[in-house]
Amino acid sequence: MKESSPLNLYKFLPKTNCGECGEKTCMAFAAGLIARERMIEECTPLFDPKKQKKYAKKLTQIKEVLAPEVALIYVGTGDRQLKVGGEDVMYRHQMTYINKPPFAYDVTDAMDEADLVERVKLIHGWRKFYIGNWEEVEMVAVRSVTGDPDKFAKCVKKVMENTDKPLILCSFDPKVLKAGLELAAEKRPLIYAANKDNWKEVAQLAYDYKVPVTLSSPFDLDGLKSLALTFREMGLKDLVLDPGTAPNGEKLQESLHNFIKLRRAAVEEGQRDFNYPVMSIPLSAWFTTDDPVRGAYWESALAATFVIRGAGIMIRHSMEPHSVMPDMHLRFNIYTDPRSPVQVKPGLYKVGKPDETSPVYLTTNFALTYYTVESDLGSNEIDSYLLAVDTEGIGVQASVAGGQITPSKIKDSFAEAGVDFEKTSHRSFILPGMCARFSGELEELYGYKVKVLVGPEDSGRIPGWMKTQWPPKWEE
Amino acid sequence: MGEKKIKLSDLNKQLADMNVKSLEGIKIEGDIELEIETGAGGVGPLFAYYFGEEVAKVAVQLVNMAKAFGYPIDSLLQPVAVAEAIAPPEIKEAAPAFKIPDTLAKAKFEVGTDKTWKHQIQEVVLGATKADGGSRGNTVTIGGEKALPFFYDAPMPHRPVVTMDVFDMPIGMAKAVKMHYEDVMNDPAEWAKKCVNEFGADLVTIHLISTDPLVKDTSPQDAAKVVEDVLQAVDVPICIGGSGNPEKDPLVLGKGSEAAQGERALIASANLNMDWEAIGRSCVDNGNVCLSWTQLEINAQKELNRKLMKVAGVPRGDIVMDPTTAALAYGLDFAYSNMERIRLGGLKGDEELTFPMSSGTTNAWGVREAWMVRSPNKHDSDWGDRMLRGPVWEIITGFSLAMAGVDIFMMMHPFAVAYLQEITQSLMGLVKAETPDTANWITMEA
Incomplete structure (x- = not known):
């Protein structure tokens, strides 16, 4: 939303001051919408089927005005539901960044069961106290290394037995993804990924299982937009974009440029047909080294790059404290709301x-x-x-x-x-x-x-x- | 207030006219009553909005008045809990038939640049060679940006540089840092050499902390001697830092500046709480560069820069700003946004902000997560090895601020220096490397 005046939202509200939202006036509710403290769904009369005739047009209009500049995607369900994207500004001081990018740490279907369970428990249980809250890991990314649908399904099952955190199911093979979705779809995982080769099959899966889907087109923004427009046309709008995260060399610079371009297109230029949240994969740091310290440090440097410049969600690898801790704190700092003072009552x-x-x-x-x-x-x-x-x-x-x-x-x-x-x-x-x-x-x-x-x-x-x-x- | 009725706007005006001094002895008795005359249609929305605005202005005045009386008004104004965001209910729409097209849609992605960035950040040269009246082996140029760092709008003309800290006496430091300096801790000249020869420092900063009256109270003349020793020991450009004592720093930095005459040394620093004019003038008189240091406040930064230029006569090309580095997990959010705002202000043409920026990245070591053996909170997950944790704290603190616009970093840990240089230069496209095919990351063995 670019709107900053409650008056301009007020005109789309019922103007009855009915109080059902808990505010005394519609104007106060409008101010709450501007401050991102209220959601339009809390204005129940607008959604009342009996009043549809009266309010349908207003509702459509205000939803359009209120829509975040970067689309908002929901992953997971219930208490574990995560918001991905939904951002409104280019720089945090312009208002605030809103939904911190979930970190999904990886496991693979090639791990033996004991290692798998141990790692899932580590990811699930990681926590650190900071400014009155516990910071935690949000997600688990399950990678299909074997390419075998049965092994993938077995792995997903084991992961789900050990954590209720939302999953990213990772494979370019639709058969593998389907095997995972059979088990996990109800929990609304994100699937990774449709690309220029498999997009028809993956689109079908996203439709059949009603799950959000990542579109992958490394270092080709035309190709990425082409995928996004195609999926959008099919009615699949819960999309995440993967423009590629190169771990080194000039391609790394290009990766950052692509993130900046996508954010700017969505937020500053209002390109509403191509404004989906963007995925970064700092895990790619591990392509450049076998040294565990260097890998963890470099992954942290990559994570910092993309946390600061607009990643909506991330796939990570290093669970070493010297990587997780700084990255969690950086994300927290960057997503702290600069509008509210970080004070306690004296x-x-x-x-x-x-x-x-x-x-x-x-x-x-x-x-x-x-x-x-x-x-x-x-x-x-x-x-x-x-x-x-x-x-x-x-x-x-x-x-x-x-x-x-x-x-x-x-x-x-x-x-x-x-x-x-x-x-x-x-x-x-x-x-x-x-x-x-x-x-x-x-x-x-x-x-x-x-x-x-x-x-x-x-x-x-x-x-x-x-x-x-x-x-x-x-x-x- | 008695029977007298006043208009809301008058009340507001009267309150605004009162300053704190004139409030002494005023008594307010009875409740304040406001009568609102409404038309036949009741309170209209527009009226309600503007009325609300006026009332809010009055409230602000009353709050200020209450504060002036010493009433702890803030306790009444704690923000209420923000409504928990809720997921929107599913809205049932008639689902159109799902149809997969034969081919992908054709698309061309286009995006512009930021047209408001019309101004270039001032270039500042640090160090002077023999040809320019100094004795340095090379100079270092910072600034000159036309866009935010690493943006595609315009290339960065100069890479971020690191000046490594050297102290004029042994100091307490985190174990992970100390192990690299134990052999040179008593000799600033050797310390400086180690930073340049072994750790690849672009510059060194000699911090004259022993001059603090509460530390050793060494004389400005002693300090000047240390500066001369460091200038002899290394031929990179140098920075000269005081002890932070606002009374003594102008004297110490004045002598230090004289000792480095003609060297275009960065004098760290002038601050609004001290005799900034003396420090600024000593930079001008001795051909050095002035570091303008403020504490996380963009308007103070503008004020000090303006005063250094207009009062002390420091030329535009001889000013670098230090808007203060609050470290990762310890206020980095303030430091980051303050610097990003300053840089954006400069790019948009605020001439009081178009200067390169410096970061005291070493502050990262003050954060407990950087140096403590284990978490004081028993319920935290394991904090791991502090020898590995500390350097990454310095890397991420510095690098985040590099993204916000910092040009020169004051740092300590050699690994942190190396990683900061590598990541910033990578993002500038300066590091040539074979990029692995990451398309198959899903099946990566790790």
């Missing part, structure tokens, strides 16, 4: 079940910092209080430098939160190590009735610090 929080003997920590209200400290305390079962000082969402080190956190502000924040140190057994609190130089002034501010302890510079070291420094010793 104030006093409880971690675990603290009482009057528990330590009192403080940090800033920058969400990343806050959740990091909270998770370091919580996961180490340290019952404690944690004060989030209002630094306008700036981290500890920067707010010390920039004056958003000062000794008097810390004292005021404790007072506002109603903390009375006389009621604690230890009469103390713990400063972040980065604020060490505030300790003297703070003790003075409290008239030396409160002990100000200096904690570690990284909250990950709090458990070790507690062993030697807690509880504080008063000298009297």
Whole structure:
């Protein structure tokens, strides 16, 4: 959607202020649509069969206006449903990127069963805590290495027994794909791929099993568009485009150019007949090396390239922590909504079940910092209080430098939160190590009735610090 | 407010006219009542919209007023949870018969370039050879772009370059980094040589951190001597960094700049919180290049660039910007978009932004994921070997910002330097390699 004024959407709404969407007015709902916080389906009167005559035209019109510039495709079902594409801007600061590209890690039908199960479990169970959430892997890509439909089916079955994450079924042989679809179609996997040789058979499969399909035309955007227009004409519109991901040489530059061209055509030029989400395959890094470290590093570099420049979905290989972790974080950072401040509400929080003997920590209200400290305390079962000082969402080190956190502000924040140190057994609190130089002034501010302890510079070291420094010793 | 009725727009105006000082002693009593006269048709949508807009303006003024009184208003304004997106219900349409055509549709894909990119980023030459009054063996040119990095709109005239960090005293560093520098930690000249000869540094940065009054408080004269040693040890262009102490850096960088007279060294850096004018002038007086450093704020960056040019007299060709590098998983999103906006601003002709950019990529090592042995969170999946994890943190931090427009990277880990150079040069098409046939990736053995 390019529209930015609620007024221009309002005219397509019923204008009855019926409130069924939960908003008081249709204008407020229109504003919610502009902010991408509401969906048109929540305006139930527009979809009421009895009112079809009245609203059909409006509905068609507003859907056209609201349609994302990059088409939105659904993969998987139920809780595991994933959104692929659906983007509206070229650069993230123009609004936000919306649907982070799912990472599908590969398994093959040539793996022996034990290895297969182990890898699926690794993919399924991978997780990392970050800013109050768990980052996880979204998908599994099943590759047919053997070319044998029976082996592929067996592999898909085994994968499905060990994970409910959505699948990408990968083969250029329609017989192999069909064998996988027989088992997995109900879960709406993505199939990979139709190309210039097999497109008729694969189109039939996509139609018969009602699944989204990838179109592959490496380094040939005319050919890719030709496939897309053909599928579209057949009524198959749940499409993903694979323009090729070369791992090195000048072809790598060409790959990036193609991604930029496709994004620009969809978002900046509004080429609505060829605006499908794009797939990148950083797994191709492994064509260039047998060295496990180099392979993982290069795969990460390729993944970063295409996460930043618009891939809608990715097929990955390296599950090494030194590849998965940076890529997950990069994706998170690039898809963070720049419109909403990453802050927590300032104030006093409880971690675990603290009482009057528990330590009192403080940090800033920058969400990343806050959740990091909270998770370091919580996961180490340290019952404690944690004060989030209002630094306008700036981290500890920067707010010390920039004056958003000062000794008097810390004292005021404790007072506002109603903390009375006389009621604690230890009469103390713990400063972040980065604020060490505030300790003297703070003790003075409290008239030396409160002990100000200096904690570690990284909250990950709090458990070790507690062993030697807690509880504080008063000298009297 | 009593009985007096005022128009909404008047209220708004009155509130806007009040500044914080004049609020002292004001009392507001009773509820504020607003009466709205509506016509026979009730509140029309257009009226409701504009009325809402006016009310919102009043609310902003009231919020500011509440803040001025010290009321913790922000606690009332936390964003409500965003409605969970829901999948659209299936809409039953009469399915047309499915028919597979005999042949593929003919198609030609066409796409244009960005026509708003009309301006070129300033080229800046770092280093000066004998012919130009310096003593460097080569110069390095950065900037000159006419498009975002690696876009097809226009080729990048110069490849991104790396300046490797050298410190004037031993410092604490992550184990994965330290192992490469343990033998040279006490000798900045040897350290610089190692960076150039063994790790392929395009430039080196000598960080004069011992000058910080809270560290060793070494004198600006001592610092100048270290700069001379480094200039003797290597013949690549150099950068000269201070300790970050806003009082002392102008003195230290002034002496450092004198020691590197005529060398077109990059002086790191001038900042709005310090005597930027003195630093800017010392660059002009000694023929060096000024690094204009701001903290993740595009308008501050414009302001400092403007002041360096207009007040300190630094020529356009002698300015590089450091808009601050927040590392991967630690605010990279801010750094990335700030830099991308700055570069787009420059390309579109904002003359206060058309300068090359620098990144303190070494910041990546401050992120716990780069250096910690294992996760402090017991429920995380295994973090693996930190000796492998750290370098990739530096690579991805630097490379992401290369995509946003950074021209020169301050870095530490030799692997990270090598990978950053390889990926950026690959995306420029400079790395010739036989590309394997990836069409059969499905059956790849890996």
